[in-house]
Amino acid sequence: MQKITPFLWFDGNAEEAIGFYTSVFKDASAGNMHRLPDGQVLTGTFQLYGQEFMVLNGGPMFKFTPAISFFVNCETQEEVDDLWSKLLEGGGTEERCGWLKDRFGLSWQIIPSALGRLMGDPDRQKAKRVMDAMLTMNKINVQQLQDAYDGK
Numbered sequence: 815m816q817k818i819t820p821f822l823w824f825d826g827n828a829e830e831a832i833g834f835y836t837s838v839f840k841d842a843s844a845g846n847m848h849r850l851p852d853g854q855v856l857t858g859t860f861q862l863y864g865q866e867f868m869v870l871n872g873g874p875m876f877k878f879t880p881a882i883s884f885f886v887n888c889e890t891q892e893e894v895d896d897l898w899s900k901l902l903e904g905g906g907t908e909e910r911c912g913w914l915k916d917r918f919g920l921s922w923q924i925i926p927s928a929l930g931r932l933m934g935d936p937d938r939q940k941a942k943r944v945m946d947a948m949l950t951m952n953k954i955n956v957q958q959l960q961d962a963y964d965g966k
Contacts, residue, residue: 816865816866819866819867819868820865820867820868820884821867821868821869821870822867822868822869822870822878822920823869823870823872823875823876823878824869824870824871824872824918825871825872825873825874826854826871826873827871827918828855828857828858828869828870828871829847829854829855829858829871831869831918832844832847832855832858832860832869834904834916834917834918835860835862835867836860836862837900838897838900838901839862839863839897841862841863841864842860842861842862842863843860843861844858844859844860845858845859845860845861845866846858846859854871855869855871856870856871857869857870857871877919878915878918878919878920878921879921880909880913880915880921882921883913883920883921883922883923884920884921884922884923885922885923885925886922886923886924886925887925887927888924888925888926888927889926889927890926890956891926891955891956891957893926894924894925894926894953894954894956895953897922897924898914898924898953901914901916901922901924902914902916903917904916904917905917908952908953909921909952910949910951910952911948911949911951911952911954912924912925912929912948912951912952912953912954914952914953924953924954925954926954926956926959928956928959928960929944929948929954929956929959932944932959932960932963933945933948935963940963940965943962943963943965944959944962944963946962947959947961947962
């Protein structure tokens with residue numbers, strides 16, 4: 815059992831959220847569901863890449879904010895593109911610099927590993943060009959980052 819588990823508060827749609835997240839990510843599974851007498855999920859669990867999450871149908875009292883987000887390290891542009899489009903399905907919104915909000919209002923950072931590598935270059939001119947390019951993007955484009963790095 816992991817020591818710390820993210821706990822997500824939903825307003826009546828926790829089971830839908832579990833289904834959505836487990837369909838978006840390749841290494842994902844739904845876990846236990848605890849239901850109320852009317853059949854609605856009260857609490858449940860799911861896993862994404864071995865990370866367990868808990869959900870609660872707690873009502874309309876609290877909403878997600880970008881103060882908490884989930885950072886997804888992507889190895890390829892294809893992975894960025896796939897997760898970006900899937901997480902936006904059903905009413906998500908694009909944000910700047912690799913951030914998006916899914917249809918439940920949860921914030922995600924879909925970030926290619928190339929971004930950290932290129933921005934961490936000791937040549938500060940190259941790193942600045944990459945940062946400047948990234949600041950113009952919603953979804954991160956690895957080729958555009960590489961072009962900026964190369965001074966194209």
